[in-house]
Amino acid sequence: AQSVAQPEDQVNVAEGNPLTVKCTYSVSGNPYLFWYVQYPNRGLQFLLKYITGDNLVKGSYGFEAEFNKSQTSFHLKKPSALVSDSALYFCAVRDGGSGNTPLVFGKGTRLSVIA
Amino acid sequence: EAGVAQSPRYKIIEKRQSVAFWCNPISGHATLYWYQQILGQGPKLLIQFQNNGVVDDSQLPKDRFSAERLKGVDSTLKIQPAKLEDSAVYLCASSLRSQGPLRIYNEQFFGPGTRLTVL
Numbered sequence: 001a002q003s004v005a006q007p008e009d010q011v012n013v014a015e016g017n018p019l020t021v022k023c024t025y026s027v028s029g030n031p032y033l034f035w036y037v038q039y040p041n042r043g044l045q046f047l048l049k050y051i052t053g054d055n056l057v058k059g060s061y062g063f064e065a066e067f068n069k070s071q072t073s074f075h076l077k078k079p080s081a082l083v084s085d086s087a088l089y090f091c092a093v094r095d096g097g098s099g100n101t102p103l104v105f106g107k108g109t110r111l112s113v114i115a
Numbered sequence: 116e117a118g119v120a121q122s123p124r125y126k127i128i129e130k131r132q133s134v135a136f137w138c139n140p141i142s143g144h145a146t147l148y149w150y151q152q153i154l155g156q157g158p159k160l161l162i163q164f165q166n167n168g169v170v171d172d173s174q175l176p177k178d179r180f181s182a183e184r185l186k187g188v189d190s191t192l193k194i195q196p197a198k199l200e201d202s203a204v205y206l207c208a209s210s211l212r213s214q215g216p217l218r219i220y221n222e223q224f225f226g227p228g229t230r231l232t233v234l
Contacts, residue, residue, distance in 0.1 A: 008135075034222065041226035043119070043206060044158070090157050096203055103223065105157030 002027040002093050006106035010070055014079045014114050021109045025052040025089030032095040033074040034103070038088040047089075051075060051096065060083070081113045117141065119226035120209050127232045133195040140188070140209030146170075148223060149182055150206040151157045151191050158206055164190065165212060197233045204228040 003026045013019045025031055032051050036044040048059025055067045067078045076090060088108045096102040120139040128134050140147050145166050150158035161180065165172040167187040175182070179198070184190040194201055208223040 004152070038224075041227070043227045044208075046222045046224070049222060100161065102160040102174075105159070107155065107157050 001029050002031075002095050002101065002104045004091050004093050004104055005065045006089075006091055008109050009107075010110045010112065012112045012114060015083055017032045019086075019111065019113070021089050021091075021111060023074045023076065023106060025070050025074060025093040026072065026092070027093055027095045031067075031072075031074075032094040032096040033065070034064035034068060034092040035059065035063070035076050036090045036092065036105075038090065038108070044085040044090065047076070048062055059089070059096075074087050081111075083115050086113045119207055119209055119224055121205075121226040121229055122228055124227065125230050125232075128197055129234050130199055132198040133193065134189045134197055134231060135191050135193045135205075136205050138192070138226060138229075139209030140190075140207070141199035141224055143211070144224070145187070146210045146213035146221075146223075147184055147190050148208040148210075149190070150208065152204040152206055152228070154203070161192070173209065196229075197231075199233050202231055202233045204230050 007022055034049045035047040037047055038044050047063050048057050050057045052056045058064045063078050063115045065074050067074055088110050090108050091106045092103045094103050122137050147164045148159045151161050152158040161175045162182045164184045169185050184206045206228045207226045210223045213223040
């Protein structure tokens, strides 16, 4: 069965500084990896995904993530944080080797960007 | 393009009462998902539909939860009777159907959710 770990409940970063939100995964087949963001009282919004190809994936709002197979990680990064990036971030994984396996989410990391 | 619509946005009920949630997916999206998101946790899939057929309902508590998508478009999720531990946000998502020999995976688009409080 697949699983996702987001080891940090909360990440605090000053505006303008680089940010990293950590994610590690476990899956038996090929990992399909995703990042979603959730703003208060709103649904999850898709940021980016890794299916295959280049290990560095670029997504919405200047975010990027790097797939590291040996470390089974898919950390979310942004070179310069904005106050408006403050939200709840979810990493998710799906076993790409199976036809209809569900998307499994981590418990989320709350990002707080301080002006 | 209109997003995934859900109603109601908020619902407060007492335990043992019944409740129903409605979802209208993005037009043309054959796949529809219902998730339960308990406070402090990530969303957990309850049920997945492909058109009007159930693909995965392995995590749906079938003794009290039911869902249907009769015409392959909108869907309802029902809880009867509700328990205190059902308090959560119920998210609906939709995606294009995975298809082709490579089973291209299409990302899911989420609605705003329904926040259920069971007293």
